[in-house]
Amino acid sequence: MDVSPFAPRTGIAAELDPPARLLMGPGPINAHPRVLRAMSVSLLGQFDPEFTGYMNDCMALYRDVFQTENRWTFLVNGTARAGIEAALVSLLEPGDPVVVLSAGRFGLLLREIAERAGAAVTVVDAPWGTVIDPDAVRDAVRRVRPRVVAAVYGDTSTTIAQPMEEIGHLCREHDALLYVDATATLAGMDVAVDRWGADVVTAGLQKCLGGPSGSAPITLSDRAAARIDRRRHVEKGIAAAGDAAGRGERIRSNYFDLAMIMDYWGERRLNHHTEAASMLYAARECARLVLEEGLAARIERHRRVGAAMAAGLRAMGLTLFGDQRHKMHNVVGIEIPPGVDGERVRARMRLDWEIEIGSSFGPLVGKIWRIGTMGYNCRKDTVLVTLAALEAVLRAEGWNAPPGAGVDAALRHLNGGEHAGAMG
Known part of the structure; x- marks a missing residue:
């Protein structure tokens, strides 16, 4: 029997084939x-x-x-x-x-x-x-x-x-x-x-x-x-x-x-x-x-798409975390509703919808989710599918999210002044 360390191995790791997951947490995000x-x-x-x-x-x-x-x-x-x-x-x-x-x-x-x-x-x-x-x-x-x-x-x-x-x-x-x-x-x-x-x-x-x-x-x-x-x-x-x-x-x-x-x-x-x-x-x-998109246009896209995500979450009856006068454009914190298991929601978002959202650190562990709208993922479609998925998961978990309210609110916000530039 060949016991050389250079002998062919069996049971080696399979070729990489990660799921096509939409990364809507606070980063990393899907690369362009x-x-x-x-x-x-x-x-x-x-x-x-x-x-x-x-x-x-x-x-x-x-x-x-x-x-x-x-x-x-x-x-x-x-x-x-x-x-x-x-x-x-x-x-x-x-x-x-x-x-x-x-x-x-x-x-x-x-x-x-x-x-x-x-x-x-x-x-x-x-x-x-x-x-x-x-x-x-x-x-x-x-x-x-x-x-x-x-x-x-x-x-x-x-x-x-x-x-x-x-x-x-x-x-x-x-x-x-x-x-x-x-x-x-x-x-x-x-x-x-x-x-x-x-x-x-x-x-x-x-x-x-x-x-x-x-x-x-x-x-x-x-x-x-x-x-x-x-x-x-x-x-x-x-x-x-x-x-x-x-x-x-x-x-x-x-x-x-x-x-x-x-x-x-x-x-x-x-x-x-x-x-x-x-x-x-x-x-x-x-x-x-x-720079192809234009720095000012890109910043405005992050502001506008991030605001649409926030509008949709509010319309679902969720409470946003922190001083909203100083909210970042590109990530929003959501207070986990009473009686809802935050980690079960994150797991269902990932397993049922192939969408990742974030938890948090330190004093905010188990208290908020974080959803990002950044870079290549800062788009209308990613906002709408994330809101629809979160609504479905919350309803499955027993929390009465108003049907369609989040998507409708985000669409109203985005269609009121949508930027047609590159999504980079």
């Missing part, structure tokens, strides 16, 4: 077919002139998507969290004061990453489902004098968007760098990097950009780039020239060292990693789709 096609084209070497040309394309395209003139606008290989971590570990040294705005699951993530970087963290928080009081942020910044203020623009755990422009002005007044996590909002809400005065903004492909998770667009202001550059050649314990703090420490991560990644994306093309070619192709096509 053009993005999937872009991921299937031939690979090139990381220093091939054709490939570095595609890298330059990405830099130019994402400047427009981020609404910025920042030279340093590029991709970090990894999920959206890779972009977040690269930003914070590259900006923060041990002992640096930082103010973190936290009103949801991903504000807590910013706090954790900043603490792991050794920063002295001050948290300004608010109940989940509300926005943070700008006066509380102002008081903390005046008291702490932080090197960085870190915030999440739209936190999908709560479906609420924080007012960023006022916070950006505040940071400039007090010479603090502003970091913004725009993972869930870029290309679906107005992420106006230069107008806000934001210094570092990161995102991911798997929400409004309409791609798969695995690449993190990032943009850095000249101020942030200069801060990172001062740490480029600093040996541990030796002060960096020009560092106002009088100390200086090398960036502790190698993979997430933005100074090294910038050397790779810059003119010198110094080796740092092997660029994830298929993900770069995906990110490039995501940005092309956004």
Whole structure:
């Protein structure tokens, strides 16, 4: 009997054949077919002139998507969290004061990453489902004098968007760098990097950009780039020239060292990693789709389709979660009705209708569902089929949803001013 480890195996895993599921949760969503096609084209070497040309394309395209003139606008290989971590570990040294705005699951993530970087963290928080009081942020910044203020623009755990422009002005007044996590909002809400005065903004492909998770667009202001550059050649314990703090420490991560990644994306093309070619192709096509549709038109589509979903849910007699004056365009929270098993509803949506909707985190576990209308899934048909399916499942679970009310309300909303542009 052949017992070689290289002998043919029996019972190996079957070829991939996932169900054709409609992903209507808070992300990821179904990737646009053009993005999937872009991921299937031939690979090139990381220093091939054709490939570095595609890298330059990405830099130019994402400047427009981020609404910025920042030279340093590029991709970090990894999920959206890779972009977040690269930003914070590259900006923060041990002992640096930082103010973190936290009103949801991903504000807590910013706090954790900043603490792991050794920063002295001050948290300004608010109940989940509300926005943070700008006066509380102002008081903390005046008291702490932080090197960085870190915030999440739209936190999908709560479906609420924080007012960023006022916070950006505040940071400039007090010479603090502003970091913004725009993972869930870029290309679906107005992420106006230069107008806000934001210094570092990161995102991911798997929400409004309409791609798969695995690449993190990032943009850095000249101020942030200069801060990172001062740490480029600093040996541990030796002060960096020009560092106002009088100390200086090398960036502790190698993979997430933005100074090294910038050397790779810059003119010198110094080796740092092997660029994830298929993900770069995906990110490039995501940005092309956004700009073909037009950024303003795309944001308006997310606003209008998201509002139609919310109108349909209300018409079904459901209560929306959180301060609706500050609701994100692209994801809505729904309070689970009394007596309804939220996880049974999600399971029936998936098994009977091939539709995924989301639950939530922390204090909202078992209390709300979250439904997204993002990227390629931000369309009339996806809204209508999701509302129809949810109505059928709720009625099967014994909750008396008014027949057809949700679909009718969404149709009225959409037919009142439908945008005919590309669904990217």
